[in-house]
Amino acid sequence: MEGLKKSDANLVVYIHPSKAKKVSEAILRELSSLLFKFHETFDGVLLAYDVKILSQVAKILPGIHPYFGVRLKAELLTFYPKPNMLLEGTVVKLGQQSMHAIVLGFSSAIIIQEDIRDEFKYKVKHGKEVFVSRGNKRHQIEVGTIIRFIVKSFDEEVLHICGSLVPDHTGSVGWLDKNLEEWSHADSLTKKRTGSEGSREMLEHNKAMVDGETLYLNTDHHIKKSKRRRSGDS
Amino acid sequence: MGVQLAAEQAGFVEMENVIFTDSELVHHVRDALRAALLGDTDNYNQLVGVLHHSERLAPDEVALLVTSLKAITGAVSYVDVVHHHSLLSCICGMSLWNYGPDVMDALVELMTSLAASSGKYVDLCLDMLVSNFMPPYSFLESLKEPRGIARKDQVLDRVHLALKDIADLLPLIPWRLEKIIIDRMPNIYTKEPLIVIYVENMLRLESGPMGELVGSMMITAVMDRLIDLDVEIPWEEILQDDSNKGIFEMELEDLEVSAYYAENDGDELPREFLRQRLFGGNLVAEKLDSLLVLTLEHLKSCNDGGRLIQVFECLLQSFDKTVLTAYKSKFTQFVVFYVCSLxxxxxxxxxxxxxxxxxxxxxxxxxxxxxxxxxxxxxxxxxxxxxxxxxxxxxxxxxxxxxxxxxxxxxxxxxxxxxxxxxxxxxxxxxxxxxxxxx
Structure with a gap:
């Protein structure tokens, strides 16, 4: 999966003088307030952070409230979906007109009928709604399936993704991964150059996905930690 | 197709002969929405016209309304926030309280789909659902009758279900919802039944599936409103209550004497007048009373459900922030005392x-x-x-x-x-x- 990035940032956090006694707590609180929101400065949604305070010396701002700026070095994990990136998400609702998925457990994605390629046919099987591939009956998407799709647009305010299942390398992750070799093999026979490129691309996606998963676990850990801190604060 | 539907709208002539499948209808609405973008607004206007019917609908009108809402649900991805403004404002202006269960279901489903279709409509839809926490003014009277109570249950069950469905699709929604609920919360001058029903909904959210996320904010907001009402009641009025008792009795005796002479004439009016004078201005007290009862009942149910400890944490925080700092809070602290007694x-x-x-x-x-x-x-x-x-x-x-x-x-x-x-x-x-x- 693409769209996740780890970056080192130099930050200055301005702290209210009333928090002078508990600076590290105030810093964490300030950073926690940035979580799960889109920020222009980070060019993404902050998912996790790891902070090192650089020095004990802070710069005091002149003014009625003498805020003081603490310099930090932070490792940030951000989510920055851009058009044509490949993302993965779990399908939570499915209907003839649209498919809804959740990415990384917090961001919602919709794929509308026009963006689902014709290969997929909408069916109701035993009372369950599914999209089945016309070519491969085993390639199915239903509620609970993890799908790989490309980003069409991203609403930064609500963190809502508009996605598409038009390209061939999108669909159910389970099926794509299983049939990856077969698929690239068959592809390489017909279109040698593009095929090999495609498989390399796929492998890369795969790697990114694994990375994404470990990172995600980290994120989870961090968030919990910060929440605990927060509840401890108050 | 469009012409056929127009004929149908015009008066349901030979309804049985015109059979549409759901997807045909969806396509018709999509075409209408697309045409409106290009300037051809005939079908679009017809659609908006259908939605405008709300007064005493005949069964066929209800059917048409439900069909239209369902068709729009299928076509939500074609709705444009700028060009279909009249459609959106019409949908969001509809009050669930004015319709029967069929229309309610269709409308709620439409709101869910619309919210999930694009980030642009999320706030709009949440706002519409939250505004349905309270009935329209015209409905207030029937709220006491069994019919009104049944309608209330129908509406609120659906609103809460829709909020949960939206939260299932958009995991970060509770944060936005919380803000909308606080913003829309009626102030202390709102009529008692309205503010009571709103708080009832907030507490219902607190104990519902989203409670873990929005619960503490709901409790805090309710406590804040209690304090607002509390400080509106001046100390003097309460203190007078006791000291006035003597006077009250004395005046009553006088009244009895005069009534004796007047032979029951004009007895009722001054008595009522006195009662009003003594408890006058206590509309606020009545509101506070109802809200306190509601809150205490809710806390009792939390205790029965074994989750009093979590709620108590929020209460303590709220007490620390608002009650402790409020000047002369007289009643609100008893909410906390009550939980302590539980x-x-x-x-x-x-x-x-x-x-x-x-x-x-x-x-x-x-x-x-x-x-x-x-x-x-x-x-x-x-x-x-x-x-x-x-x-x-x-x-x-x-x-x-x-x-x-x-x-x-x-x-x-x-x-x-x-x-x-x-x-x-x-x-x-x-x-x-x-x-x-x-x-």
Whole structure:
């Protein structure tokens, strides 16, 4: 999966003088307030952070409230979906007109009928709604399936993704991964150059996905930690 | 297709002959929406016209409305926030309270799809659903009848289900919802039934599936509103209540005498007038009363459900932030006292130790004095706490006071030592009731 990035940032956090006694707590609180929101400065949604305070010396701002700026070095994990990136998400609702998925457990994605390629046919099987591939009956998407799709647009305010299942390398992750070799093999026979490129691309996606998963676990850990801190604060 | 549907709308001529499949209808609506973007608004206007019907719908009109709403649900991805403004404002202006269950279902489904279709409509849809927490003014009277109560259940069940469905699709929604609910919360001048029903919904959210996320905010907001109402009632009115009793009785006697002479004439009117004069201006008190009852019932149900501890955490925070700092709060603190009485072992002791802690360790003198005053008020009422516990608490207060004395020079300065004096006063107030039952 693409769209996740780890970056080192130099930050200055301005702290209210009333928090002078508990600076590290105030810093964490300030950073926690940035979580799960889109920020222009980070060019993404902050998912996790790891902070090192650089020095004990802070710069005091002149003014009625003498805020003081603490310099930090932070490792940030951000989510920055851009058009044509490949993302993965779990399908939570499915209907003839649209498919809804959740990415990384917090961001919602919709794929509308026009963006689902014709290969997929909408069916109701035993009372369950599914999209089945016309070519491969085993390639199915239903509620609970993890799908790989490309980003069409991203609403930064609500963190809502508009996605598409038009390209061939999108669909159910389970099926794509299983049939990856077969698929690239068959592809390489017909279109040698593009095929090999495609498989390399796929492998890369795969790697990114694994990375994404470990990172995600980290994120989870961090968030919990910060929440605990927060509840401890108050 | 479009022409056929138009004919259908015009009066349902030969309805049985015209058979549409759902997807045909969806396509028709999509075409209409697309055409409206290009400037051809005939079909689009017809669609908006259908949605505008709300007064006393005939069964065929209901059917048409449901069909239209379902068709729009299928075509939500074609809705444009700028060009289809009239459609959107019409949908969002619809009140679930005005319709039967079929239309409600279709409308709620449409709101869910619309919210999930694009980030642009999320706030709009949440706002619409939250506005349905309260019935329209015209509905207020029938809220007391069984018919109205049934309608209320129908509407609110659907609204809460829709909110949950939207949250399932958009995991971060509770954050936005919380803000919308607080923003739309009726102020203290709103009619009592409206504010009561709104708070009822907030508490329902608190105990619902989203409670873990929005619950604490709901509790805080309800407490804030209680405080708002509380401070609206001046002390004088309550104090007068007792002292007026004598006068009240006396005047009644006078009335009886005059009534004796007037032979029951004009007896009712002055009595009513008196009652109003004494409890006059107490619309606020009535609102506060209803909200307190609602809150206490909710807390009781939390206790029955075994999740009182979590709710109590929010209550404590809210108490710390609002009640403790409010000038002359008279009733709201009893919400916390009540929870303490439900679970004296955990909540009861925790509350007392929190207040004692604020008194002994906080920075701000006002907060410390207020905390110790509440502590006194609480301990003197809390029969459910074991006397030994109260005694220990008192002992630590006395210890603090004596330590304070030792650390000072011994001058008398009420202003500088106000925290100390308020502590002493509490010790003084509390000691007799503790000793007497033991003696």
């Amino acid at each position: 679970d004296p072992e955990n909540c009861g002791k925790k509350f007392a130790s929190m207040l004692a802690n604020i008194f002994m360790n906080d920075v701000y003198a006002e907060r410390r004095m207020s905390a110790v005053a509440y502590l006194a008020s609480y301990l003197s009422r809390a029969k459910f706490l074991p006397p030994s516990y109260v005694a220990t608490m008192l002992e630590s207060l006395v210890d603090w006071c004596s330590d304070y004395c030792k650390s000072q020079d011994g001058d008398v300065n009420p202003k500088a030592h106000r925290v100390f004096y308020s502590g002493c006063q509490v010790c003084d107030d509390l000691t007799p009731p503790l000793i007497i039952p033991r003696a």
